[in-house]
Amino acid sequence: MSVALSKPKSSRGLLWLIVGGVVVVLIVVVGIGVRASESRDLKTWTDAQALPSVTLIKPVVIAQGPVLNLPGRMEAYSRASIFARVNGYLKSWNVDIGTRVKAGQVLAEIDTPELDQQLLQARATLASTQADANLAQTTAKRWQAMLSTDSVSRQDVDERTGDLTAKQAKVAAAKANVDQLVATKGFQRLVAPFAGVVTARSTDVGALISAGGTAGKELFAVADVSRLRVYVQVPQTFSPQIREGTTARLSVPEYRGETFTGKVIATADAVNAASGSTLVQLLVDNPGGRLLPGGYTSVQFDLPVQADVVRVPSSALVFDDKGMRVATLDAQDHVRFKTVSIARDFGDSVEIASGLQAADRVIDTPPDGLADDDAVQLAAAPVEIKPHG
Template sequence: MSSEPVQTYYVRRPARSRTLLALIVGFMGIAIVVISCFLVRASESRKLNEWTDKQAIPTVTEIAPARASGGPILTLPSRLEAYSRAPIFARVPGYLKSWNVDIGATVKAGQLMGMIETPELDQQLMQARADLASARASERLAALTANRWQAMAGTDAVAQQDVDERTSDWTAKKAVVAAAAANVDRLVALKGFARIVAPFDGVVTARMTDIGALINAGNGGAGSELFEVSDVRQLRVYARVPQNYARQISDGTTATLTVPEYAGKTFSARVVAQAGAVDSGSGTTLVQLFVDNRDEKLMPGGYASLQFGLPQSATGVRIPASALVFDERGLQVAVIGRDDKVFFRRVSIARDFGDSVEIASGLRTSDRVIDTPPDGLAQGDAVHIAKAIAREGSHE
């Protein structure tokens, strides 16, 4: 069997088939690029939406309400007054003959402070004594006459009517003597007021007269004050307490007192009385305190600052004033719930300390309060918590 060589024949594809294949490959590449761009855009859009949603949730600062370590301090202006203060006026007219004490002098009760020369009163006293002597002479004559007529009454020598008249005249004369004696005693008592004496132990805080000055009797009108004596061993302190604090200050409450002339030094004052009524004009009640001044460092009439340590509220908590929200619903505080969503609580303020407030009701120490809530924060909004800050209470 003869073997013949195998011949290989190559069939040349037409040019149209190669063009179609190239087109298919090109379309597939374009599709892959388009799909890749679409997927990238979808991923970026999803990330953008997630970022936008995340940024839409506000970030807030959480604070923890806390009780104050002590009660608040109530500072009030006040005035110091002498425990006893007596302006000395003249009871008799005349001229000042002499004065024995000047301002700042310490005096004892009954000590002579000055003398008034009373020429008119002296003349009136002389006349009254003369009238008394005349009345006594008339009374003695009436007594002798009445006794004689009474002795003759049993002899039928005189009428009983005449006896009665003489007896009545004697009685009248005795009344005239009594009146004249009383007038003398009155003028003698007035003469005693020519001696100006201290009414109690104290200090002369004013002298408003001098030798030869015309003295008019009385404490008003033409009368003028001669001296002023003050008892400064103990001073009265008067302060006006706002109505909302009045019930927290009672008799026996102590306060710290400071005065400008003793920087850094404090004095103790004690409440002894309250007015028991609120002044409608100022909304305050008047409180009186005593402060010991045996060393006479404090001066009556001076300004003083009082600090009352008020009791701490049993239910109140303190938060920064920036945590308060006031709108048409009233005074509220934004609180974070367990799911980090916001809800609002209505609160009432017990005391305002400026940068912080004491909440009387509506809030507990366990609540998570938002400090400086952003505008537009609504009930049920979710929030991110930036940082938790526990603020200690302060009694300042």
């Protein structure tokens, strides 16, 4: 009996031993698998952390051309300084500053006593020479008649004929002198050379008038302000885009929120060496006289859209010994640096004139040490920047 009972106990012990061994083996296998998985995860995480993390941006395609804002000055379409052509005293004036005048309208009249006396003397001289010429003509005819009867010599007749010619020349000279003084007398009336407005009056009744005044001493100034000329200095970079016929918007401080339309009528076609700009002349209608000649104006040109120009943030630019570059990603997420040129700098963003396409994936704020063919990981979806306001 004792032998029979000991065998089952030995079988159960062996069974538990086997089960325990299997459990131990399973625990070891599971532990090794967990360790291997954790090792793989750690390696993957470590490899991922080793790649630089970058943020992509989408370049903005420029749909509307830039606006060029420049200061300008307005001048009257025509301006004339009225000077005296005769000496005398101002007898009267008929217009003051701000008066609108027509072409040929009398502005003032000068009293010319000295010129009047000269004209009287010249006319008297003309009358005297005409009398002498008439007498010489009668004498010459008589001597010519006597020549046919051989009463006088040919020499005497020629002398009388020569005297007539000399007397007639004196008449012509005296008449020319009278005509000159009459023409000068006509300048005693100062008239407007064209329709416009009187912008200056620097004389008064009784003032001594001297002929041939110098600049700045004019008696009156008349300006045609129905149209104004606007002069603008355009930087050399933009001068090829602003030609005759280009329109512009003008604004002045006295009419805030209101704009006027001007058109380019002439360009200097030369660059000022001192300022690096080209002088451009515009014409703006001024029917109501609201715009004042000599005033300041802000001129805005709508420039045409430049082909292949895109805009990116300034933070995307990399400047090193290889020049101005932008970091992009290719289809395999490898870095590709591209050399670019800047068209315009807005501070927070720049317009790229060449070297970059709208479809390129641009890296914003590239990490230091980034080089061509480097692999990177994306931190977020590409961001599209807003156009510059």
